[in-house]
Amino acid sequence: MTTATLSPGVGPLLREWRQRAGVSQLELALRADSSARHISFIETGKSRPSQEMVLRLAEHLDVPMRERNALLVAAGHAPYYPESSLDSPGLDVLRLGIDRLLTGYEPFPALVVDGTYQVWAANSGIGMLMADVAPWLLEPPMNAMRITLHPEGLAPRILNFREWRGHLLDQMRRQLALLRSRPLRELYEEVSGYPLPPGGEERAGESSRLALPMVIRHDGRRLSFLSTIATFNTPVDVTVSELAMETFLPADPETAAYLRQAG
Template structure:
């Protein structure tokens, strides 16, 4: 349902999301059970979308929860999704569930990150990755991107730092395009400006002057993070999980990142630490 609109600007925002998703007005209309003419009227400000229509279009455009609230406000409606601090008593069950999940991943490192890559929880095994990291990078609230890419962080121990750094920066760029966060963009600019990794004569950082990865270090199915630890190279594959159908902005932006062994030697070594 729509009414004749004053120019609220929500149509321009919805058009921006549609173009970013590379979806035509007709395709969006079919997904949202509407018409291309109706979508065109909304985008040009000739019609004011109902609250239900704003949410329906946002759903089909895969707009992040925080941005859905912004769309509703611009359209003249109240925000639909709450933003509750993680330490709020109402989040007790969520915190306990995440702690149990992190413990289940031991002896493999696992972290819970928010939308700004702040580490909000970690399991015992994650301390292995923090070996040698400067204290100022671990001071609360610690940031996973700073810890990983800072010259005084994990970076000097990452054997394939050029590849891993490029992958992390590309990941941040994709997220910036999705959430349009000035704070996230500032973080990206900061970590991207850290001194580049040292390179050998062949232009790559290799194993020639350091320990060799026990299992070859490479995984055929994904880029591993190769980390030096006490004279050996451990190989990890990163996996990220999020919550389905979140109704809170805080929960929507949480991600559980686990570092699973990419070879048998790494797995055996991690299990040996617990035994």
């Protein structure tokens, strides 16, 4: 065990993650095959954790991949996980697989977003719902939160907008509790400040017994969707770890029939 002065930040950061997880020093030590004394020394700066120890503790505390790199840097180590750009040739196979999944889900809407809700890919079902969205919101880089919550986006057509808006903002707040992401914080402050469009006060009906649906008016019809989100299992790249595929499942037979006919 070394006793060199630790780079500022890593001890308090690890303690914050441990407390957030509701885990005692002893319990974390048992999980990480260490000792409570060693964990205490790390948190107080008396011991400089190795790269392996930082990664082990982060794993047992379910620290997001981007924050694991931040812990390593704070401990004086190089980042461990690479961060690819979305247009990197190394992600070609991934992009092809995602395109196949999105196409296979048609005619139901589906899209893929990154950690700040920029739209990475979408299928024709999503395109159908964008018919009345202001063109400037559809210019790259498109952002799913802006498109949904802006008064010139989907917001005026979402019949239970106040419910759906509350769900989305809660989702972003949960992410911000885990990530020190300035872009995500700025996005939250922006979209939470959008004025509310008239209406949108409808309450979800029968389908809300399963999950909160998004009820939207489209082409004179009332469509209802249940949203599911899928992420990649055991990613080893920061970018891939933050990608999420959101699919919209018809919440009633009428919506399913309309989409199949329109598709």
